[in-house]
Amino acid sequence: MTAVTPDVETAVLAICRSAKEASRALATATRATKDAALIEMAEALVAQAGRIVAANQEDIARGEASGMSAGLLDRLTLTDARIDQIAAALREVASLPDPVGEIRRGSTLPNGLRLVQKSVPLGVVGMIYEARPNVTVDAAGLALKSGNAAVLRGGSAAAKSNEAIVAVLQEALEAAGLPRDAVQSIDAYGREGATALMHARGLVDVLVPRGGRDLIQTVVRESTVPAIETGEGNCHVYVDATAPLERAVDIVLNSKTHRVGVCNAAETLLVHRDRAGDVLPAIMAALRGAGVTLHASGDAAASAPAGIATVPATEEDWATEYLSMDLAVKVVADIDEAIEHIRTYSTGHTEAIVSESYAAIERFTTSLDSAAIIVNASTRFTDGGQFGLGAELGISTQKLHARGPMGLGELTTTTWLVYGEGQTRA
Amino acid sequence: MTAVTPDVETAVLAICRSAKEASRALATATRATKDAALIEMAEALVAQAGRIVAANQEDIARGEASGMSAGLLDRLTLTDARIDQIAAALREVASLPDPVGEIRRGSTLPNGLRLVQKSVPLGVVGMIYEARPNVTVDAAGLALKSGNAAVLRGGSAAAKSNEAIVAVLQEALEAAGLPRDAVQSIDAYGREGATALMHARGLVDVLVPRGGRDLIQTVVRESTVPAIETGEGNCHVYVDATAPLERAVDIVLNSKTHRVGVCNAAETLLVHRDRAGDVLPAIMAALRGAGVTLHASGDAAASAPAGIATVPATEEDWATEYLSMDLAVKVVADIDEAIEHIRTYSTGHTEAIVSESYAAIERFTTSLDSAAIIVNASTRFTDGGQFGLGAELGISTQKLHARGPMGLGELTTTTWLVYGEGQTRA
Numbered sequence: 001m002t003a004v005t006p007d008v009e010t011a012v013l014a015i016c017r018s019a020k021e022a023s024r025a026l027a028t029a030t031r032a033t034k035d036a037a038l039i040e041m042a043e044a045l046v047a048q049a050g051r052i053v054a055a056n057q058e059d060i061a062r063g064e065a066s067g068m069s070a071g072l073l074d075r076l077t078l079t080d081a082r083i084d085q086i087a088a089a090l091r092e093v094a095s096l097p098d099p100v101g102e103i104r105r106g107s108t109l110p111n112g113l114r115l116v117q118k119s120v121p122l123g124v125v126g127m128i129y130e131a132r133p134n135v136t137v138d139a140a141g142l143a144l145k146s147g148n149a150a151v152l153r154g155g156s157a158a159a160k161s162n163e164a165i166v167a168v169l170q171e172a173l174e175a176a177g178l179p180r181d182a183v184q185s186i187d188a189y190g191r192e193g194a195t196a197l198m199h200a201r202g203l204v205d206v207l208v209p210r211g212g213r214d215l216i217q218t219v220v221r222e223s224t225v226p227a228i229e230t231g232e233g234n235c236h237v238y239v240d241a242t243a244p245l246e247r248a249v250d251i252v253l254n255s256k257t258h259r260v261g262v263c264n265a266a267e268t269l270l271v272h273r274d275r276a277g278d279v280l281p282a283i284m285a286a287l288r289g290a291g292v293t294l295h296a297s298g299d300a301a302a303s304a305p306a307g308i309a310t311v312p313a314t315e316e317d318w319a320t321e322y323l324s325m326d327l328a329v330k331v332v333a334d335i336d337e338a339i340e341h342i343r344t345y346s347t348g349h350t351e352a353i354v355s356e357s358y359a360a361i362e363r364f365t366t367s368l369d370s371a372a373i374i375v376n377a378s379t380r381f382t383d384g385g386q387f388g389l390g391a392e393l394g395i396s397t398q399k400l401h402a403r404g405p406m407g408l409g410e411l412t413t414t415t416w417l418v419y420g421e422g423q424t425r426a
Numbered sequence: 427m428t429a430v431t432p433d434v435e436t437a438v439l440a441i442c443r444s445a446k447e448a449s450r451a452l453a454t455a456t457r458a459t460k461d462a463a464l465i466e467m468a469e470a471l472v473a474q475a476g477r478i479v480a481a482n483q484e485d486i487a488r489g490e491a492s493g494m495s496a497g498l499l500d501r502l503t504l505t506d507a508r509i510d511q512i513a514a515a516l517r518e519v520a521s522l523p524d525p526v527g528e529i530r531r532g533s534t535l536p537n538g539l540r541l542v543q544k545s546v547p548l549g550v551v552g553m554i555y556e557a558r559p560n561v562t563v564d565a566a567g568l569a570l571k572s573g574n575a576a577v578l579r580g581g582s583a584a585a586k587s588n589e590a591i592v593a594v595l596q597e598a599l600e601a602a603g604l605p606r607d608a609v610q611s612i613d614a615y616g617r618e619g620a621t622a623l624m625h626a627r628g629l630v631d632v633l634v635p636r637g638g639r640d641l642i643q644t645v646v647r648e649s650t651v652p653a654i655e656t657g658e659g660n661c662h663v664y665v666d667a668t669a670p671l672e673r674a675v676d677i678v679l680n681s682k683t684h685r686v687g688v689c690n691a692a693e694t695l696l697v698h699r700d701r702a703g704d705v706l707p708a709i710m711a712a713l714r715g716a717g718v719t720l721h722a723s724g725d726a727a728a729s730a731p732a733g734i735a736t737v738p739a740t741e742e743d744w745a746t747e748y749l750s751m752d753l754a755v756k757v758v759a760d761i762d763e764a765i766e767h768i769r770t771y772s773t774g775h776t777e778a779i780v781s782e783s784y785a786a787i788e789r790f791t792t793s794l795d796s797a798a799i800i801v802n803a804s805t806r807f808t809d810g811g812q813f814g815l816g817a818e819l820g821i822s823t824q825k826l827h828a829r830g831p832m833g834l835g836e837l838t839t840t841t842w843l844v845y846g847e848g849q850t851r852a
Contacts, residue, residue, distance in 0.1 A: 024793070027792075028793070107814060113807060120795075122825050123825065205825050206825070220650055226824060226825075250848060251850060372842040372843075372844060373842070373844070374844040374846070375844065375846060377844060377845075377847075377848065377849040378849065378850045380850070381539060382842070382844075386535070386851070387541060387842070388535055399548050399631050399632070399839035400548075400631075400652045400826060400839070403841070413829050414829050414830075415795075415798070415829070416797060416798040416808070416829075417791055417798075417801070418798060418803060419803075420801060420802045420803030421802055421803075422670075422802055423807070424677060424681075424684070424803070425680055425804055
């Protein structure tokens with residue numbers, strides 16, 4: 001367990017405690033108040049875009065000096081146009097229904113007690129994420145709408161940007177009559193601060209890590225605060241014996257190449273051996289045409305049409321979330337081998353089947369154990385926005401509490417309210 | 427982190443792996459098959475009660491020799507009559523609706539994709555509990571009904587009893603055509619086995635500790651498997667200024683004395699100062715009459731009628747879950763002080779208010795952050811059976827996944843099924 005110096009622990013716990021205090025005001029805030037604060041936040045970000053962009057420039061200069069990759073620099077960069085988009089996302093959150101106060105279940109018991117299960121905020125939501133300053137705003141907005149206070153730990157590479165953003169958001173909260181401590185950053189306390197946050201059980205109600213595998217595994221291992229594992233997606237597409245050729249090509253191409261750096265992109269293609277002679281070569285040609293490197297099993301390599309290059313797949317390829325223009329490809333004897341392969345290597349995010357067989361589809365959808373199972377469509381649809389849930393905080397690949405895209409509802413818990421007239425137990 | 431010798435780790439992981447394998451058969455088992463297995467298990471327990479009681483006698487002899495308290499010995503003891511009760515509970519679980527396969531949400535998206543959120547088993551449920559052999563059967567039954575495999579770690583004091591019970595249950599599972607590995611014990615591997623179970627992330631989907639504070643805190647601290655905190659109940663009853671005298675006396679007396687060793691028993695009484703002169707003395711007289719020791723604040727002690735003894739409450743009393751015939755008693759200036767006190771000391775289980783004031787009841791029910799809030803009734807109603815949820819695995823005092831009594835539904839997660847006709851993302 002990482003050691004935390006007492007000063008850092010004291011400072012982070014004080015922040016969590018004031019977040020808990022603020023969460024009490026948020027829990028009973030009306031939708032009108034919360035939406036007004038979200039609009040105020042959106043307006044403040046746009047109005048103070050200059051201040052934020054200036055802070056962001058400092059982070060970028062530091063990133064360039066330390067040799068940050070072009071991709072990471074791009075994710076880090078804020079411009080007026082990007083701030084407009086971030087502000088627009090806050091306005092969208094304001095337009096979503098309030099997830100708090102929903103009656104989930106209820107009944108009158110034989111002894112006359114009236115039972116009501118009502119959704120309530122979780123309390124304090126902790127987020128640990130990497131250097132993407134837009135996440136700071138997204139997380140703050142989703143937490144606020146669901147009546148939660150947020151304690152944020154962004155990547156140190158975005159520290160200046162996050163500091164400026166949080167300051168602007170806090171001013172907006174105050175202007176809207178809500179406590180400024182509803183959104184706080186612990187970036188000033190570095191990695192030790194993150195560790196202190198992971199141990200703030202009792203003050204922080206849930207911790208959501210968002211980022212690469214290492215970050216998520218550290219949180220899972222280290223955190224005594226209940227955490228939600230998000231985002232790792234070793235997603236599969238299985239092309240069944242009955243798959244229509246063109247549909248199979250379209251779905252695999254879209255699943256792999258529509259956007260490669262995301263968790264719902266396909267990473268492995270499994271093809272029924274009956275289609276190794278027609279569908280598989282067509283898919284390989286299309287993928288190579290799009291610039292995808294094919295990591296092929298022996299069988300699969302043998303299916304490659306003339307002039308379509310492959311590289312040999314190793315055991316490691318089956319377990320790899322490439323997040324790049326790479327795809328592992330394997331020929332399977334039947335659907336059972338496909339299911340067994342997926343069970344062995346899947347991270348439980350999304351698996352897709354292309355098939356016309358009712359029996360095969362039934363078997364695939366009932367035998368696998370992933371957050372989303374997609375029939376005859378692209379893996380790229382596993383997404384809160386695509387599912388119509390509104391904004392999402394991340395995609396849960398664990399089974400407790402939330403599974404798949406986490407929207408506002410997943411940032412609530414429930415309370416049982418019991419109304420009686422003096423009932424006692426006999 | 428507790429060290430685990432490699433042999434123990436290997437053995438426990440092999441058990442978890444075979445449980446995962448068995449969970450796949452359970453996940454697609456029909457309700458008819460699962461219910462038949464539950465009935466078979468109930469019949470086998472009754473038929474082989476002699477074998478189980480004999481094993482239990484060994485545990486009892488060991489317990490007596492080691493000076494186990496009368497209360498613990500009673501919890502440990504199995505008789506033919508108790509085995510009949512345990513078997514009857516299994517038959518009741520068989521009669522409950524199947525929580526698997528329930529459609530929770532669904533819609534057709536603008537692009538024609540059909541979205542269905544369906545309940546599915548969690549997979550492998552780990553239970554760590556103390557020396558109560560009935561929990562072995564309850565946990566196995568609830569897990570089976572909800573399509574989950576169970577890996578059980580009971581207290582070492584009940585090791586022989588649990589060994590016999592698990593053997594009987596496994597024979598019944600096989601007779602019913604289900605895998606015997608659906609219910610397994612790791613008692614043979616002692617504390618190290620429990621630690622190995624806590625680290626079996628990826629094989630075990632949820633860990634439910636059931637027992638005293640130390641056990642639960644160890645699991646929360648040590649487990650990388652997602653755990654559900656259960657059972658600690660520092661429950662409060664607040665008697666408001668408007669409380670009817672007789673109702674207040676009945677509710678406090680029942681909340682404290684109906685059964686003292688349980689998590690939904692009241693541990694602290696808070697009384698509005700306007701009622702320190704009439705309701706409080708009446709409650710104190712009734713509680714003392716029932717044999718309750720009153721740990722009273724200065725104000726509260728001053729309210730005691732002549733001849734009613736109190737002992738001074740210390741800071742520690744407010745935070746204590748006595749689980750005995752003891753109650754902490756305090757006079758508060760108003761409902762705000764009551765709410766602040768509860769926020770400070772509550773474990774988030776159950777709080778009750780006795781009041782005729784609409785405003786006070788609204789304030790109490792919206793300001794507190796506990797699994798159950800009870801208006802004008804006994805705290806003892808926070809219970810899966812009382813709530814009409816059927817059997818319960820425990821009472822969750824955390825906010826993620828399950829809150830309050832955990833019934834069969836809380837042993838499931840969901841999968842998103844997406845049905846398309848070739849849709850890809852633009």
